[in-house]
Amino acid sequence: xxxxxxxxxxxxxxxxxxxxxxxxxxxxxxxxxxxxxxxxxxxxxxxxxxxxxxxxxxxxxxxxxxxxxxxxxxxxxxxxxxxxxxxxxxxxxxxxxxxxxxxxxxxxxxxxxxxxxxxxxxxxxxxxxxxxxxxxxxxxxxxxxxxxxxxxxxxxxxxxxxxxxxxxxxxxxxxxxxxxxxxxxxxxxxxxxxxxxxxxxxxxxxxxxxxxxxxxxxxxxxxxxxxxxxxxxxxxxxxxxxxxxxxxxxxxxxxxxxxxxxxxxxxxxxxxxxxxxxxxxxxxxxxxxxxxxxxxxxxxxxxxxxxxxxxxxxxxxxxxxxxxxxxxxxxxxxxxxxxxxxxxxxxxxxxxxxxxxxxxxxxxxxxxxxxxxxxxxxxxxxxxxxxxxxx
Amino acid sequence: xxxxxxxxxxxxxxxxxxxxxxxxxxxxxxxxxxxxxxxxxxxxxxxxxxxxxxxxxxxxxxxxxxxxxxxxxxxxxxxxxxxxxxxxxxxxxxxxxxxxxxxxxxxxxxxxxxxxxxxxxxxxxxxxxxxxxxxxxxxxxxxxxxxxxxxxxxxxxxxxxxxxxxxxxxxxxxxxxxxxxxxxxxxxxxxxxxxxxxxxxxxxxxxxxxxxxxxxxxxxxxxxxxxxxxxxxxxxxxxxxxxxxxxxxxxxxxxxxxxxxxxxxxxxxxxxxxxxxxxxxxxxxxxxxxxxxxxxxxxxxxxxxxxxxxxxxxxxxxxxxxxxxxxxxxxxxxxxxxxxxxxxxxxxxxxxxxxx
Numbered sequence: 001x002x003x004x005x006x007x008x009x010x011x012x013x014x015x016x017x018x019x020x021x022x023x024x025x026x027x028x029x030x031x032x033x034x035x036x037x038x039x040x041x042x043x044x045x046x047x048x049x050x051x052x053x054x055x056x057x058x059x060x061x062x063x064x065x066x067x068x069x070x071x072x073x074x075x076x077x078x079x080x081x082x083x084x085x086x087x088x089x090x091x092x093x094x095x096x097x098x099x100x101x102x103x104x105x106x107x108x109x110x111x112x113x114x115x116x117x118x119x120x121x122x123x124x125x126x127x128x129x130x131x132x133x134x135x136x137x138x139x140x141x142x143x144x145x146x147x148x149x150x151x152x153x154x155x156x157x158x159x160x161x162x163x164x165x166x167x168x169x170x171x172x173x174x175x176x177x178x179x180x181x182x183x184x185x186x187x188x189x190x191x192x193x194x195x196x197x198x199x200x201x202x203x204x205x206x207x208x209x210x211x212x213x214x215x216x217x218x219x220x221x222x223x224x225x226x227x228x229x230x231x232x233x234x235x236x237x238x239x240x241x242x243x244x245x246x247x248x249x250x251x252x253x254x255x256x257x258x259x260x261x262x263x264x265x266x267x268x269x270x271x272x273x274x275x276x277x278x279x280x281x282x283x284x285x286x287x288x289x290x291x292x293x294x295x296x297x298x299x300x301x302x303x304x305x306x307x308x309x310x311x312x313x314x315x316x317x318x319x320x321x322x323x324x325x326x327x328x329x330x331x332x333x334x335x336x337x338x339x340x341x342x343x344x345x346x347x348x349x350x351x352x353x354x355x356x357x358x359x360x361x362x363x364x365x366x367x368x369x370x371x372x373x374x375x376x377x378x379x380x381x382x383x384x385x386x387x388x389x390x391x
Numbered sequence: 392x393x394x395x396x397x398x399x400x401x402x403x404x405x406x407x408x409x410x411x412x413x414x415x416x417x418x419x420x421x422x423x424x425x426x427x428x429x430x431x432x433x434x435x436x437x438x439x440x441x442x443x444x445x446x447x448x449x450x451x452x453x454x455x456x457x458x459x460x461x462x463x464x465x466x467x468x469x470x471x472x473x474x475x476x477x478x479x480x481x482x483x484x485x486x487x488x489x490x491x492x493x494x495x496x497x498x499x500x501x502x503x504x505x506x507x508x509x510x511x512x513x514x515x516x517x518x519x520x521x522x523x524x525x526x527x528x529x530x531x532x533x534x535x536x537x538x539x540x541x542x543x544x545x546x547x548x549x550x551x552x553x554x555x556x557x558x559x560x561x562x563x564x565x566x567x568x569x570x571x572x573x574x575x576x577x578x579x580x581x582x583x584x585x586x587x588x589x590x591x592x593x594x595x596x597x598x599x600x601x602x603x604x605x606x607x608x609x610x611x612x613x614x615x616x617x618x619x620x621x622x623x624x625x626x627x628x629x630x631x632x633x634x635x636x637x638x639x640x641x642x643x644x645x646x647x648x649x650x651x652x653x654x655x656x657x658x659x660x661x662x663x664x665x666x667x668x669x670x671x672x673x674x675x676x677x678x679x680x681x682x683x684x685x686x687x688x689x690x691x692x693x694x695x696x697x698x699x700x701x702x703x704x705x706x707x708x709x710x711x712x713x714x715x716x717x718x719x720x721x722x723x724x725x726x727x728x729x730x731x732x733x734x735x736x737x738x739x740x741x742x743x744x745x746x747x
Contacts, residue, residue, distance in 0.1 A: 001400075001459055001670045002393045075392065260746070267746045283734065286688070286741035293685040293740070297663035304394035318656045381655055382648030389632050389640040 003300055005075070012072075013079050016058070020087055023052055027088035032346055033353055039212065042090075043127075043169045049090040050124040059122050060098060062250065063106060067118045074249030074306050078299075081250060082257035093166055097121045097128030101174040103243040104190060108231040117172075117192070131161040131175035131193075131217065132240065138163075139376045141176075142184050142237060146219065148177040148191065153226040155179070157191065157199075157219040163370070167215025168204045170195055175224070176236050188236035192228040199223070209362040249306030255323035256296035259330055263292060265354040266334045273338065281337055288330050295322055317385055321377045324367035331361040394666070396463060403456065404463040407444075408470075414438070417471045417622070417715050420576060424474050424718075429543045430578035431475025433505075439477065440502015448485045448607050454500065455485075458672035461607070462614040462665055469618020472718040474576030476540035478611045479507040482604040483548055489600045490591040492557060495546055504545040508604065509535040509582060517728055518735040524584065526553040531588040534581065537729075542567040542580045548591070549584065555592040555600060563587045574721035608730035609683050610672060613665045613690040616726055619719035620658040620694050623701035626715060627651060630705050647704060654700055657693035664689050681743040688736035694723035 005013065031037060031045045053059050054068075061077040063069020084091075092098065102121060105114050120126040137143035146159025157177050164173065173193050180187025195202060199222035204212035231239050267276070267285065275281045298319055334357055335342035344351035345358055368374040382388045396404060414435055415423075423432055439445055447464060449455035461481070468477060480499060483506045487496035498504040513519035514536045524533030531549050541547060546559040558565060563586035570579045592600055628651060631642030641647055668686040671679040698720040702709035709716045727733050741747065 001396060001666065003667060003670050005392065263746045282741055283737060286737035289744045289746055290685050290688045290737060290740050293682070293744075294660050294664045294689050297667040297685075298660050300392070300667065301394040301663045304392040307392045318659055321652075321656060322660060375649070378649040378652035379645070381652035382645075386628050386648075386651055386655060388628060388642040388648050388651060391639050391643040 003304065005079070009073075009075050009079060012076050013083065016080060016083050019056060019058075020083065020089070023056070024049075024087060024089055028090045029088055029346070029354060029356060031090060032356065040169075043093055043166070046090040046093045047124045047127070050092045050094060053092070054122045054124070059092070060102065060118075063102065063118075067106065067114050068122050075303060077250035078253045078303050082253035085254050085258035086261050088261060092124070093127050093169065094121055094124055096130045096165060097172075097174075100130060100243050101128050101192075104174070104230050104239050107242065108190075108235070108239050110227075112227065113192070113230065126171040127166060127169055128172045128174060129164045129167045129170035129195075129215070129217075131164060131173045133163045134160055135162050135216075139373055141240075142188070144176055144178065144188065145181075146175070146177040147181065148179050148189060148224065151223075155189075155191065155224040155226070155229075156221045157193065157224050158221055160216065160218050162205070162214075162216040164202075164215045164217050165213060167195075167202050167217055168212065170202075173217065174230075175219075176240055177224075179233050183234070185237040186234045188240075189233050190230040190236035190239050191224040192230065193222060193224050197222060207362075208365070209359050211359075249303055252299040252303040252306070252319070253296070254299075255319075255327070256292055256299055259292050259295070259323075259327065262330070262334070262355050262360065263289060265352070266330075266337065268354070269334075269338055269341075269352055273341070275337065284333050284337060288333055291326050291329070295326055298322060317377065317381050320372060321368075321374050321381075324364075325374065327360075327364040327367050331357065331364045335361050394663075396459065400457075400460050400463055403460050404467060407464050407467040410442075411467055411471050411473065415471055415473060417718065420472045420474050420718065421715070424576040427474075430540065430576055431543070436475060436477075436480075436505070437502035440500060445477070445480055445502055446484055446500035448481050448611075449488045449496075449500070453488050453496075458607070458610060458669045459666065462610060462617075462669040465611045465614035466618035466621070466662075466665070469615040469620075469719075469722070470622045472576060472619065472622075472715070472722050476505060476507055476543070478608065478615065479539040480505060481611070482608050483508050485607065486548055486555070486600045486604050487591070489603065490548075490555060490596065492591045495557060495559070499546075505540065505543055506546045506548065507539050507541065507544050508548045508550070508601075509538040509541060510550050510601070511535060511537050514581075518732050522550050522552050524549060524551040526551040526556045526588060526590055529587055529589075531556045531558055531584040531586055534583050536581045537570070537579045538567075538582050539729075540578050541565075541582050542569050543578065547582070549588065550597065550601065551590075552594075554590050554594045555597040556588040557591050558584065558586045558588045572725070574718075574725040576718070577722070577725050605731065606672065606680060606683055609687045609736065610665070610668055612726045612730040613661070613668070613683075613686040616690040616694040616723050617658070617661050617665050619722050620654075620661060620697040623698045623716065623719045624651070624654045624658050627654065627701045627704040634706075650700055650704065654697045657697050661686075661690045661693050678743070678745075681740060684731070684736040684739040684743065687731060688733055688740055691723070691727035691733035691736075695720075695727065698723050 057070050060069040061072040065071050134144050148155040148157050175191045176188050178187050179189045199220045201218040202215050205214040205216050206212050270276050342357050346356040446454040447456050447461050484499045499506040511517050549556045549558055565586050566583045567580040572579055631647055632640050634641050664686040668682040671682045702716045705716055708714050
């Protein structure tokens with residue numbers, strides 16, 4: 001066993017910390033508190049910070065250098081994401097493009113596609129959203145019904161996509177659509193489409209937090225050009241499944257770093273409120289701290305295996321359930337421990353200004369649904385890890 | 392970075408599993424628990440000494456193998472609900488070494504003698520470290536409670552207000568009252584002392600020795616719990632794959648599958664926590680005490696969940712004496728009460744956490 005970071009990884013971390021000291025002027029929460037902040041200005045804040053990251057070479061970390069990447073290790077990628085989360089840095093508005101679409105282009109796209117799309121994705125001059133889920137196909141992704149019909153060399157797309165994160169601010173969308181209505185997996189193709197065109201209507205969806213970060217998008221005979229198909233016709237499912245499994249190492253330390261920052265703030269809130277010596281409060285806080293530390297241990301274990309190129313062990317199937325359900329317990333307890341103060345919106349008089357607890361409390365409900373719900377994850381564990389019988 | 396055991400540790404784990412599978416499979420654990428008046432096999436205890444297992448947490452010069460090897464061995468013992476004073480004696484051997492009690496250290500490490508630490512005086516709170524036992528004029532007087540395998544021991548390290556005292560047989564015959572407890576393979580007794588003794592460490596030394604033993608004890612207990620969880624989960628998967636109801640194996644029902652998935656999550660996250668803590672202890676990391684408390688605080692409730700759900704997944708037979716589920720379930724609940732209770736470790740984790 002060796003759980004120490006290598007000297008190279010430590011050097012990378014220390015340089016990154018020094019860079020953040022200089023280049024991160026305000027945490028994202030401070031940005032939200034700015035007097036004139038609104039959803040548009042905050043996306044702009046995120047775009048500008050992504051540009052800075054990109055200029056400093058901290059984006060597309062694991063990509064080959066020829067397409068603007070750094071050729072970094074997954075350990076370095078994991079350190080980057082954890083450090084950004086720990087200081088509450090503005091999140092990249094192109095996380096889905098960089099995380100899902102770019103690997104599809106790098107591994108399955110053409111040279112023209114890579115040259116055309118990757119640089120602007122990194123510089124955030126173009127924001128991408130994801131067109132996978134549909135009202136009738138969430139966990140059962142292969143159940144999508146959005147249709148792609150040939151039109152000369154090109155295709156015409158008709159259907160509806162939903163839960164399109166940052167859709168209202170996006171320029172491009174990567175879409176799974178059916179080129180064959182009957183072939184469940186082999187009838188799906190991966191398209192890249194501009195949003196600003198006739199036949200594409202993007203609507204904001206209001207979430208339980210009151211925010212409208214999500215959208216839903218309607219396609220009515222919208223154009224998808226032949227040169228914007230990734231891979232071959234009918235390869236969309238396979239491509240989507242491979243990119244969804246990519247870079248599992250990169251986010252291994254992120255949740256415990258983000259929640260660790262929030263726990264610092266929670267301890268501070270409880271202390272300020274004079275409740276830190278109450279035994280019932282200490283037991284609840286202690287349980288949260290223990291659980292976050294176990295989450296970190298799981299992440300270190302997954303990362304150590306990734307660093308050694310070991311095949312995914314059971315721990316990688318476990319991580320998603322663990323962090324998302326812990327986030328619910330943590331925010332639930334945090335709001336409880338702060339009393340009525342925990343119910344305050346960030347900009348309300350009397351609210352804590354370090355963490356937007358009310359929003360976190362609500363946002364935590366999304367984590368057990370997106371990217372494979374807890375139920376789907378448990379099915380996967382039962383079938384693939386525990387190999388329990390099927391009927 | 393590497394999470395796996397190194398080659399030596401991996402070999403030790405494998406050979407420990409083979410040894411236990413041949414000498415003390417769970418069927419044998421059950422026979423010992425039911426029929427052996429001592430609650431453990433003295434022959435196997437000696438064998439463990441001869442193979443170097445008992446001295447596992449001594450210094451390297453003394454034959455110790457380190458905290459990671461210790462955790463690996465104890466998780467194997469948990470798998471078969473291994474009965475006996477293995478963990479308690481390993482801690483006593485470490486204490487004897489630290490106290491410079493060479494003769495007893497050697498006799499205990501070889502497996503020839505049984506030695507354990509007698510610490511607690513409060514039957515309703517095992518975290519209560521207050522000591523009223525006295526050492527004076529070459530004698531120990533006072534009462535200890537819940538002494539593990541105290542009635543079977545050849546010598547006891549007794550905590551007193553004056554330090555750590557060694558009481559031995561023959562010469563002293565302490566008055567032990569055996570207790571009847573939840574887990575029949577973990578024997579406890581209360582002891583009234585009025586016995587000749589030798590002070591092996593004064594209060595200053597004793598504090599350090601006992602703290603070190605307590606940290607290793609907490610780690611060892613968490614590792615034992617991990618082994619219990621592994622077996623309880625494996626047994627549940629096997630049973631639900633074979634048991635047919637409504638014409639199908641019951642393990643095909645989603646309600647049971649999701650419960651089993653939760654058991655895996657608890658078991659594997661306990662493994663992460665236990666071995667991360669073991670690594671920190673072995674390497675003398677500054678946060679070792681914090682991480683050990685994290686591991687034990689997490690292992691207790693997680694173990695109770697896994698072993699409790701194992702009974703549930705076995706249905707009615709899970710509640711029978713004949714099936715093994717209760718062996719792991721009882722061991723977990725017992726271990727949760729010793730080597731620092733879950734509550735004490737949660738508080739310690741909070742107090743030592745970087746968040747404070």
